[in-house]
Amino acid sequence: MFKFAKPRALPSLFHGLAVSLVLGVSAAGAWAQERVVFGTPGALSDNSLAVKIAIDKGFYKEAGIDAEIVNFKGGAPSIQALVGGGIQYAIAAPEHVIRLKTRGVDAAVAFALQGTHTYALLVPEASPVKSFADLKGKRVGITSAGSLTENLIRLEAHENGLAVGSDIEVLGAGVGAAQKAALDTGRIDAGMFGNLDAIRLSGQGYRIVYDWRTQEIPGLALLALDSYVKENPKIAQAVAEATLKAQKLVIEDRATTVAALKEIYPDLSDEIAGKVAEGLSRSLVASGRFSEASYARLQKDLAVIDPDLTTVDFATANPGTYLN
Known part of the structure; x- marks a missing residue:
């Protein structure tokens, strides 16, 4: 005689399918994370604290970004890596945008970190x-x-x-x-x-x-190639918004800022960490965008040092597309 499967086996079968579906959805969520590499000129520092906070607080992850940090021996090597496609964002002086455009490489400020020299x-x-x-x-x-x-x-x-x-x-x-x-x-x-x-x-x-720390002038930024931003608008928007969220936290939350500073600089005293945090509240760019006046000053200064540099208008160098 043929024997039929016991009815109680059916719920187990459906339970197994349900678990598989849940696991599949979770895996798909993990796969959706976009890998983005940030290059530093040596290490994350006080003036690029927003990137560290965005990683530590999970702001990038929440935005679908799998952020990775690569430390280079100076700003020039990180810019070379940016141009070569080895990294997606370089934490560097905004003047590199003008220097790159003079060489025929289209780059732009993706996020303004610091509005003074350091x-x-x-x-x-x-x-x-x-x-x-x-x-x-x-x-x-x-x-x-x-x-x-x-x-x-x-x-x-x-x-x-x-x-x-x-x-x-x-x-x-x-x-x-x-x-x-x-x-x-x-x-x-x-x-x-x-x-x-x-x-x-x-x-x-x-x-x-x-x-030079008292001068209002573009001092540090996240730089990206125009081609990358245009080909990956959703990633660019996610990076800009998550970094802005972290930047505001650095400026407004002294305890968070001091704690992050002491993680980067373990031997930093509470007194010095407090002074650095206070300074950052004034020097960091709360909007994530440089002002047109400060950028004009940067261009003027660069023309004195290197008159052969291309003049790049404010909107081209600082599009701020995702921070309006």
Whole structure:
């Protein structure tokens, strides 16, 4: 005789199908995550804290972005990776957009991170140098040749009627501890330090001779190729919106900002972390878009340093498509 399957087996069958469907939906959700690589000029730092927060808080993930960080040895290598398609976003100085367009490479600011420069020029407390003009005949430390630090020194030298090379000698001295070592050993007479190091050293045997951190000018951004943004508008919008959400948190939530800073810089004291957080609330761009006036200043400054650069209008360099 033929035997029929027991009725109780049917619910088990349907249960199995239901579980498979749920698992399938979950897997599909995981597959939907778009991998996006961000390149840094060394590491995530205080002025790119929004990217770290967006990763840590899951803002990118919620927007369907699988964010990955790749650290390069300087801004130039990260820009090369951007142009070569190895990364989708470079955390870099906005001036690279103008330099790339001069070379025929279409790039743009995808998100404005910082609306000031991040550097200050420091000397030992006992130094006879009291102003930038006093640097005539002195050696000044920059991070590396062709860097933003060199451009800033060249620009200010021009403003003071000094010539780099004949009046002022610039030497690549690295960043942070390496720059300080060069200053302490007398290899350089003045050194360029990023915001956090400037805060740490100021008043601790060193003083600021010239401070670029007070100038409203495009200082740091997420840069992307036009072709990538146009081919992937949904990804570009997701990145912009998630980064904006994190940027506002960095500006408004002091506790979150201090905690994130101390993760990046484990030896940072509460006092210094608090000062850095306070500074970021003023220097970061709350809207994610640079102002047209600050961009005009950037173009003017670059024309002084390199008059052969292409003039790029504000809307082309800073489309801000997904932040309106």
